[in-house]
Amino acid sequence: MAKRRKTRHKKGAVVVWARNNMLRLRWRYDGKQRHLSLGLPDTPINRQIAERVSSEVARDIAYGEYDHTLDRYRLQHSSADQAIKHPSTYELFDEFIDYKREQGLSEQTIASRYRSVRSHIKRFGQDIKTPDDATTLVEKLRGQQSPTTANKNLGILKQFGRWLAIANHLDADPFVDIERIKVIKTKPRSHDVFTVQEVQALLLAFKTDERCSQFHDLCVVLFSLGLRPSEALGLRWQHIDLKRRCITICESLSRAGDGRTAGYARVRKETKTGSVRVLPLNERLIAMFRQRHGSESGADDLIFTTIKGQPINDHRTYAKQIRKRKLVIA
Template identity: 30%
Template sequence: MPKIENFKGNLRLRWSYRGKRHCLTLGLADSPRNRVIAQMKADEIEKDIAYSQLDPTLVKYKPELEARHSLKVTELFEKFITAKSREIYSQSLTKYHATLGYLKQFFREQQAKTVTPEKADQFRQWLSERILPNTRRPMTTSTLKERVTLASACWDWAIEENLLEKNPWKKIVKGIKPGKTPPPNPFTVEEIKTIVAGFRCDRYYSFYADYVEFMLSTGCRPGEAIALRWKHVNEDCSSVWIGEAYYRGSLKTTKTTAAGHVPLSKSLQQLLIKRRAVGTTPNDLVFPRPKGGYLSDRDFRQRPWMKVLAKLNIPYRKPYTTRSTLISYWLSQGEDPAVVAKLTRTSVKMIYEHYCGVIKTNVQLPEILG
């Protein structure tokens, strides 16, 4: 009797006949309704085995193509996200969910099997004209290519899972030429002072002032500051160890897996000394939520950060801009790019690719004959 199994969220049948093992992927998601279909196929196979009429190609037992290919675009991409969620970090899944949102807006109820290369290209054109939230600019070419590439990857996955037969996105992805990465748009020194003062004086969000100042003064990624515990701070608060990051429910290593101690300025040292209360344990978070636990980077961005910047009439940039702000300022003061790269846990190559315009140099050819 063929056995019904769940394999990566889909149903398949496994059995042995005349000393040979057989496996039939049905191309059906695991659901009560589809298990009924799987059982009917299992019964049909068992009957054919009893009468020595088993179809060796197994084509006879595969569900009709129409049943397997009737998924809507959005349903297909949701299955793709579910499959990928087992393989990648939750931080990366943000891109997948953003792509799903655009697919829902454009394709609505359309079935995935009806998407032609022409329709895929219409989506690309439509997407290139979308204005990003909280900005007045369309998405960059690199972001556009990333979104369309994810759609193409979804169709490739669907073909492997026997859900679709063709990928209409292949040429569309190749046709998107990567544009130049825009230079960082850091906060000015005046804006930095205004932001920190604005948080400290805010009636509702002063609680986050230390967190904001720490990010602006160290250039750490938001998730790195959120994951910081007192055991990572040395005794006199003159340096911190950064080697973990918390993002959307997951605690993991830093983005580049690089870790190390970061020496702090005198003002940051005093900030942490004042913040470390009597009775604080090594495992306590340095910057917890008001009610305890990890801060939510999303909630912080959508409420305190956006609202305070709006009150101060400062053009919106993501909280992550605090990182490029510190790196830009540090380099403009003449610090060695290799030192900046090491203490911000990134590569020298990245520093020169993205911040070459602010690196302070006084290059002059040497008097080689003098």
């Protein structure tokens, strides 16, 4: 069995090491080995403190200011407070999200709005302690976002600032004096709808592309019946009446409460408006459903699934392909 090689330290170095999980310093001075117990458990934060003391000892030796009593290098009881890690702004925002969750904020709102602000704070890369820090962050966001989005995010940051002050993490709210941007109202844009030619080209592309062929029939239903994606994804064979040539829209397979769109995370609910609609089926849809319905298809089985038979993720699969094809076709 190969022997474990010991780490060799530079001659004259002040070494940080641990004994019984307690941090100590070791160095040589005047030809003798010296030791100093710091009285701190071996943790990453306490290692940083030990390295600072180590540097102080090495500097004093180099400049002839070495304290032979070692009193200068001993950590007082009050100094142990340095071992307490003060949470970063990024970590405090996580606590703020937990607070909002306890106040009843939905997981979907947290996922769609608060998580993005959290990401911006993390990328900002510094703690927000003063109004100047807060202003710098907000100005950075305004340079990357539309006025409307920037104002929404500022609203969340203002809530965060008030919470920081109330929870005594800061003496005052750093965002309190930052004003919202004045948004110039413009005429609403018309919906960028597909033309008949684009619909035909899109369906042809899905039908001929092996990677997307399973979404062809789903898109036919969406375009033909005007269903919401969650309604089409939640369709089961019990909703189809081929004899009466109609389809009943009474439920949906909606995104999870935290906004996840993955098939395994979807939740079966009533329709968005709570209504039940019975829609007629044309010849094309009748033929399509008859072709898809197999001898083993059960009443509770989903009509549209992935190749592996799982619920479809509308965000990462067919919707992504639609946006891609739209850009190509337009």
